[in-house]
Amino acid sequence: MDTKNKKEEKTDQQKTDELIAQLEQEKNIVQSYDPRITLKYPKINLQPNSDTTNLLNKRVELNEKTATIKYVGPLKHKKDAKETEIWLGLEWDDKARGKHNGTVEGYEYFKTSNNENSGSLIKMTKVNIGQTFKGALGYKYNFYEEEGNDYHKDVDKALEKDNFIVTDKKIINIELVGKEKAAKKFSEFAYMPCIDLSNSYINKLGNDLGDILPKLRELSLTRTLLTKWSEMLSLLIQFKNLNLLNFSENILVFDDLFEEQIQKFISGEYKQHLNTLVLNKCNLDLYHLIKLSPLMTQLDYLYLKDNKINPETYEKSENKKYIDDNISILEKNTPNLKYLSLEQNKIDIFFFGYKIFKSPKLKYINLNQNLISEIFSKKNEEEEKKLLELFKKSMEHILLDYNMFKKEDYTQIMVDLETLELKDIDILNNGFIDKIGVEKVKIEMIGRNPQMTILNNTTITKIMRKDAEKQYLIDCVKEYINNLGNNNFDKFVFEKYMEKTHKQYFKLRKKFFDPLDDYENLVKKNNTNTMKSNMAEIVLQFGDKTINRKFPKTTVFTNLKNLSVRLFKIDGDALLSFYLKNGDKEELVEDETVTLQSLNLPQKQVILIKKK
Numbered sequence: 001m002d003t004k005n006k007k008e009e010k011t012d013q014q015k016t017d018e019l020i021a022q023l024e025q026e027k028n029i030v031q032s033y034d035p036r037i038t039l040k041y042p043k044i045n046l047q048p049n050s051d052t053t054n055l056l057n058k059r060v061e062l063n064e065k066t067a068t069i070k071y072v073g074p075l076k077h078k079k080d081a082k083e084t085e086i087w088l089g090l091e092w093d094d095k096a097r098g099k100h101n102g103t104v105e106g107y108e109y110f111k112t113s114n115n116e117n118s119g120s121l122i123k124m125t126k127v128n129i130g131q132t133f134k135g136a137l138g139y140k141y142n143f144y145e146e147e148g149n150d151y152h153k154d155v156d157k158a159l160e161k162d163n164f165i166v167t168d169k170k171i172i173n174i175e176l177v178g179k180e181k182a183a184k185k186f187s188e189f190a191y192m193p194c195i196d197l198s199n200s201y202i203n204k205l206g207n208d209l210g211d212i213l214p215k216l217r218e219l220s221l222t223r224t225l226l227t228k229w230s231e232m233l234s235l236l237i238q239f240k241n242l243n244l245l246n247f248s249e250n251i252l253v254f255d256d257l258f259e260e261q262i263q264k265f266i267s268g269e270y271k272q273h274l275n276t277l278v279l280n281k282c283n284l285d286l287y288h289l290i291k292l293s294p295l296m297t298q299l300d301y302l303y304l305k306d307n308k309i310n311p312e313t314y315e316k317s318e319n320k321k322y323i324d325d326n327i328s329i330l331e332k333n334t335p336n337l338k339y340l341s342l343e344q345n346k347i348d349i350f351f352f353g354y355k356i357f358k359s360p361k362l363k364y365i366n367l368n369q370n371l372i373s374e375i376f377s378k379k380n381e382e383e384e385k386k387l388l389e390l391f392k393k394s395m396e397h398i399l400l401d402y403n404m405f406k407k408e409d410y411t412q413i414m415v416d417l418e419t420l421e422l423k424d425i426d427i428l429n430n431g432f433i434d435k436i437g438v439e440k441v442k443i444e445m446i447g448r449n450p451q452m453t454i455l456n457n458t459t460i461t462k463i464m465r466k467d468a469e470k471q472y473l474i475d476c477v478k479e480y481i482n483n484l485g486n487n488n489f490d491k492f493v494f495e496k497y498m499e500k501t502h503k504q505y506f507k508l509r510k511k512f513f514d515p516l517d518d519y520e521n522l523v524k525k526n527n528t529n530t531m532k533s534n535m536a537e538i539v540l541q542f543g544d545k546t547i548n549r550k551f552p553k554t555t556v557f558t559n560l561k562n563l564s565v566r567l568f569k570i571d572g573d574a575l576l577s578f579y580l581k582n583g584d585k586e587e588l589v590e591d592e593t594v595t596l597q598s599l600n601l602p603q604k605q606v607i608l609i610k611k612k
Helices: 003-027 133-141 151-160 179-189 229-238 256-267 286-295 311-316 320-326 328-332 352-357 381-394 407-420 431-436 438-448 462-484 491-501 505-511 515-526 557-567
Strands: 059-062 065-073 087-092 119-123 163-165 171-173 194-196 202-204 218-220 244-246 276-278 301-303 339-341 364-366 397-399 424-426 535-542 545-552 576-582 585-588 605-611
Touching (some): 059 087, 229 244, 229 286, 286 328, 311 320, 328 352, 352 381, 381 407, 407 431, 407 438, 431 438, 438 462, 462 491, 462 505, 462 515, 491 505, 557 576
Parallel strands (some): 194 218, 364 397, 397 424
Antiparallel strands (some): 059 065, 163 171, 576 585
16 A cells, blocks of 8 residues: 555544544533542431421432422321321332332322322431532532621631632641632632532522622533422523533423523523533423423533433323424524434434424434334335435434344345435444344445444444445345345346345445356355355465464454464564555555454455564
């Protein structure tokens, strides 16, 4: 390979690597909550003499699980229960945590949603009722000492005590750094751009947060004990520079204040400034999305993992008429959306997510861990055709890991995926992968999709593409011959089949060779089930030494490397590369996970082994 081609190949590789880096950044803008690395905040428990007047429908936490209070009072199903001992009837967000549906031993304390066994009775003093935003902020950053203190008074108090508390939780004496430097550090706190109070179980926000954190751009408030969507709106109103909000794992309700405030967003009185909104695991359905959509007009990234956004909940929704009348608002209110995550929503229709948003800029959808088993349902072909044309104008990247695609539908799945004309796709961990084989799926996906640059998070290099396309070309003919059985070969019928099932066959035949020229050998090979037909004769060459060996065609180059170390007695720590020698040309094997068979090597192929 000449220097010029190497340079061009390196440039293409760099471009692809840059694209992958960009996609990875988009995929991982917001990491899921991880209790192992989250700061443990102090618990604020109810006391025996606490006022219980307004506890109903409040949110509480116990053992890292959140719940809503549905009952407050004594136990009545036990004869020996104390009348003065207050218990709470809880409906858990995690339904597996519950023990009953609100009725115990025939006595109904409350009713759980959908009569599910998500309820428990807990002593009042065991639950954590949470803390204020200022309290959580002060605990994490060692700033506030008492709940309700004014920001400036806290600064003065800290300075008067001759100590300065910095944001990395270290206490530095003022005598060491100087009073002026300490005051400067406190003023810098007002310019903090990012705050993460995840898992702090905040139950109250306050109205002066914008004064405390006027420059805040990114905020993570996962797992609060807030109860109303109007409280989330309060954050957007107070933090006027907020660019990213992670508000995952919050179960909230709409109230009158929300309706009043959202109208101000719609009218433009409150400006929409969010670029990224994360609402993972918030029990959302289409009704919630429509109500919240006026907040999405500037969004590039929307994360909706593990919610209830799927056709089944839509059909069963008590708000179905409202959804039908207003569903078009979602498309209207998301004109800038580029990335959409609908992971773990139990979606069974491929176009469902795209159908409800249809943003002209949408290019990336995460549909991992859903229930999708086919690309085109054929139930509404006209609608799907229209959606496909819109889809192809912007869509480039789809994640379909852990869905329900089956082996028996393999050919149709491959044909349909080809129709989407994607640049990047993830489709591992589906039913047909293990049965068909990762290598065969990779070859066919690359062969069918000339525009594709990334497959299953792997860059498709020029050499990988060339090898895969050649093998796919041969496999197309082998597949047809194997399906012929005792029928005679008819070239006209064959080409009609290829036009319908393997559209790239004719382009690849023109690009490389015609597999039918070797038709008799192909038939012979396909009808021969001997060890010889499954072996490849290879000439390994390292320096001046050469060794002839026969290897199973399923041998991958990684295993060949280990064998070469032993055969040529090469230092085990040496880094080796393989080159296919064809006359004077040497072609680097870049992907060492490929098999000898996938490269379609001739008999007695010379493979050069070189140290890197």
